[in-house]
Amino acid sequence: AQSVSQHNHHVILSEAASLELGCNYSYGGTVNLFWYVQYPGQHLQLLLKYFSGDPLVKGIKGFEAEFIKSKFSFNLRKPSVQWSDTAEYFCAVNARGNNRLAFGKGNQVVVIP
Amino acid sequence: DADVTQTPRNRITKTGKRIMLECSQTKGHDRMYWYRQDPGLGLRLIYYSFDVKDINKGEISDGYSVSRQAQAKFSLSLESAIPNQTALYFCATRTGLGDNEQFFGPGTRLTVL
Numbered sequence: 001a002q003s004v005s006q007h008n009h010h011v012i013l014s015e016a017a018s019l020e021l022g023c024n025y026s027y028g029g030t031v032n033l034f035w036y037v038q039y040p041g042q043h044l045q046l047l048l049k050y051f052s053g054d055p056l057v058k059g060i061k062g063f064e065a066e067f068i069k070s071k072f073s074f075n076l077r078k079p080s081v082q083w084s085d086t087a088e089y090f091c092a093v094n095a096r097g098n099n100r101l102a103f104g105k106g107n108q109v110v111v112i113p
Numbered sequence: 114d115a116d117v118t119q120t121p122r123n124r125i126t127k128t129g130k131r132i133m134l135e136c137s138q139t140k141g142h143d144r145m146y147w148y149r150q151d152p153g154l155g156l157r158l159i160y161y162s163f164d165v166k167d168i169n170k171g172e173i174s175d176g177y178s179v180s181r182q183a184q185a186k187f188s189l190s191l192e193s194a195i196p197n198q199t200a201l202y203f204c205a206t207r208t209g210l211g212d213n214e215q216f217f218g219p220g221t222r223l224t225v226l
Contacts, residue, residue, distance in 0.1 A: 009153060032213050043203065044156075044217040051211075090155060094213040099144065099163070100171070101215055105155040 006104035023091035030096040033074040117218035136204030145187040149200040
């Protein structure tokens with residue numbers, strides 16, 4: 001079964017700081033990978049996804065993520081955060097041929113102005 | 114107009130009551146999902162459906178039932194609500210093709226007293 005690990009559930013940082021959120025999954029086969037963001041009081045929105053090709057994926061709002069197959073990781077990064085990046089971030093994994101997404105427990109990120 | 118809608122958006126009920134949460138989508142997607150979100154636990158899958166005649170249990174289906182009345186509608190029922198079903202409930206949809214990106218509704222906040 002697929003499982004997803006996200007560490008450091010609560011992250012607090014200042015504006016202009018760099019952000020990196022880790023995501024590791026346990027599944028040996030081919031995967032699709034996603035990062036979703038949930039702004040306060042809102043639903044989940046897709047930040048970026050990896051399906052195939054270039055393992056460095058660029059998403060909306062200056063976010064990017066790198067798929068490292070050997071490490072079973074798909075870490076999310078942003079070089080310089082803004083107050084508006086305050087949100088909860090979820091990594092999700094889908095094993096090819098499986099119709100379900102497995103979600104991590106999320107990272108609550110607070111950016112202090 | 115939103116592609117995935119949920120009603121009600123907020124509901125407070127008492128233990129033992131029957132509750133139905135509704136989800137509608139205009140995306141024309143075949144596949145629909147119900148999740149619950151709890152703080153620190155991420156999203157957990159309750160039920161999912163690939164078409165009107167197809168219903169599948171997710172990770173945490175006990176205490177819940179679903180009905181896929183039409184391709185565009187997928188309802189979640191709590192036959193006899195209990196306090197530990199207090200959570201944020203999300204509906205999601207996806208096509209049967211592609212990379213399994215799911216599109217989420219705005220959520221229903223349910224409180225069981």
